[in-house]
Amino acid sequence: MAGPTSTAGRAQWSSKAAFILAATGSAVGLGNLWRFPTEAGNNGGGAFVMLYVLCVVLIALPLLLAESLIGRHGQKSTIGSAVQLARQSRASPAWSLMAVIGLIANTAILTFYCVVAGWVVYFIGVSGADLVGAASAGEPLRGAFAERSTDQIREIMPTLFADPALLVGLQLAFVATTVWIVARGVKGGIEKAATWLMPAFFLLLIGITVYAALTGDFAAAATFLFTPDFERALNPAVLSSALGQAFFSLSLGGGAMIAYGAYASRDTNLGQTSGVIAFADTGVAIIAGLAIFPIVFSVGLSPDAGPTLMFQTLPAAFHVMPGGALVGLAFFVLAFFAALTSSVSLLEISVGWITEKFGASRVMASVGVGVLVFLVGLLSALSFNLLADQRPIPFVPGFENANWFDAIDGVTGRLLLPLSGLITAVFIGWVADRKLVDAETGLSGAGLAAWRFLIAWLCPLAVTAILVLGLFPQIL
Numbered sequence: 033m034a035g036p037t038s039t040a041g042r043a044q045w046s047s048k049a050a051f052i053l054a055a056t057g058s059a060v061g062l063g064n065l066w067r068f069p070t071e072a073g074n075n076g077g078g079a080f081v082m083l084y085v086l087c088v089v090l091i092a093l094p095l096l097l098a099e100s101l102i103g104r105h106g107q108k109s110t111i112g113s114a115v116q117l118a119r120q121s122r123a124s125p126a127w128s129l130m131a132v133i134g135l136i137a138n139t140a141i142l143t144f145y146c147v148v149a150g151w152v153v154y155f156i157g158v159s160g161a162d163l164v165g166a167a168s169a170g171e172p173l174r175g176a177f178a179e180r181s182t183d184q185i186r187e188i189m190p191t192l193f194a195d196p197a198l199l200v201g202l203q204l205a206f207v208a209t210t211v212w213i214v215a216r217g218v219k220g221g222i223e224k225a226a227t228w229l230m231p232a233f234f235l236l237l238i239g240i241t242v243y244a245a246l247t248g249d250f251a252a253a254a255t256f257l258f259t260p261d262f263e264r265a266l267n268p269a270v271l272s273s274a275l276g277q278a279f280f281s282l283s284l285g286g287g288a289m290i291a292y293g294a295y296a297s298r299d300t301n302l303g304q305t306s307g308v309i310a311f312a313d314t315g316v317a318i319i320a321g322l323a324i325f326p327i328v329f330s331v332g333l334s335p336d337a338g339p340t341l342m343f344q345t346l347p348a349a350f351h352v353m354p355g356g357a358l359v360g361l362a363f364f365v366l367a368f369f370a371a372l373t374s375s376v377s378l379l380e381i382s383v384g385w386i387t388e389k390f391g392a393s394r395v396m397a398s399v400g401v402g403v404l405v406f407l408v409g410l411l412s413a414l415s416f417n418l419l420a421d422q423r424p425i426p427f428v429p430g431f432e433n434a435n436w437f438d439a440i441d442g443v444t445g446r447l448l449l450p451l452s453g454l455i456t457a458v459f460i461g462w463v464a465d466r467k468l469v470d471a472e473t474g475l476s477g478a479g480l481a482a483w484r485f486l487i488a489w490l491c492p493l494a495v496t497a498i499l500v501l502g503l504f505p506q507i508l
């Protein structure tokens with residue numbers, strides 16, 4: 033959610049529930065629906081899911097609390113709040129480096145996020161036209177895309193990719209929507225929207241999952257996702273993908289959670305809210321996996337189909353589902369809003385800082401960053417056609433074959449977000465004033481001791497190990 037326009041008498045979420053919903057709105061998005069299944073599919077399923085859940089509980093959850101408390105304590109932009117806590121702890125303001133890295137990483141994430149959200153917009157159009165067709169045939173409750181064969185449904189994505197102008201137009205539409213919301217700083221609007229749309233989204237997703245489970249190959253999906261594969265789990269690439277996904281999905285890495293924590297009221301128990309947000313986010317990812325993989329196996333797609341996986345499987349389910357034309361449209365509309373509540377938080381990070389630091393208006397800052405995001409995003413939008421042959425970082429291990437899209441996604445998720453998280457963990461665990469920090473957590477007794485151990489020891493050691501292994505896989 034975008035923050036209020038003025039910093040005087042700094043505004044707050046209207047309730048604790050509103051904070052949880054907005055933060056969950058940031059966390060739940062394309063990361064759960066699109067990126068989690070893609071990564072799980074690319075990294076062998078069970079090994080990845082097991083590591084992912086471990087990373088969420090042991091690393092991301094403690095960091096979620098650390099980031100939100102930095103924000104709530106500072107009540108400023110991400111960088112401003114980090115500088116403030118450092119100063120009050122008599123530490124160097126250079127510790128705010130994590131928020132600087134976070135700002136860069138999250139703005140880079142926004143560049144390709146808007147591209148994928150553009151694909152969602154496309155499916156809203158295609159599904160909308162389909163529903164109109166169904167209704168005018170007098171059968172509004174028929175399955176989606178009745179006129180197409182299963183193969184033709186799978187061809188929707190390749191057809192879209194073959195049209196660079198359309199892809200860029202869709203990307204631009206989504207960037208513009210995000211800019212519009214952040215520029216207005218509409219606390220009320222998005223807060224209210226999140227209050228209705230997030231629960232509606234949960235319910236619809238559960239319904240689709242039950243359907244996919246009943247009609248698709250649920251057994252194969254469950255085996256694929258939940259059979260732990262300890263050997264594969266030691267593969268550095270799988271490990272660093274799982275950590276990156278935990279950061280990405282929970283909106284961690286020096287950004288959104290600091291920004292949103294800054295609008296949380298004093299009486300919000302951040303320890304509790306962090307737990308709720310992490311649980312909801314992980315739940316949605318697993319449920320999305322259980323909606324998508326039964327279809328992957330029943331229609332004979334390969335789990336490692338890559339970024340198009342979600343867009344090739346779900347329409348196939350809507351095709352055979354009674355009322356699928358309607359359900360399909362509803363799903364893509366809600367996915368659009370889930371993406372929007374995340375993209376708004378991504379943009380808010382830089383806009384909050386620019387308005388605070390340079391006194392620029394929200395409109396100027398949002399439009400300025402929006403233009404930059406759009407232009408850099410062209411690299412990702414065109415990675416599937418005009419720039420498909422470019423390999424921007426062949427010298428980085430694991431990225432030899434990555435196009436622009438995969439390179440920006442991979443470098444931000446697997447390197448920059450964890451790096452920022454590492455600095456945050458050391459800062460909060462070792463450097464920041466202990467009394468100040470502990471008082472912000474809302475934890476006490478064993479809970480506080482456990483969190484202290486995780487943030488001071490486990491997070492820094494595990495994240496360093498995974499970062500090093502990700503860069504130098506030959507060590508293992």
Ligand code: PFF
Pocket residue numbers: 058059060061062063064138141279280281282283284287288289374375377378
């Ligand atoms: N967590 C969002 C998602 O899963 O779609 C993406 C995201 C939002 C990442 C905000 C980082 C961030 F700061």
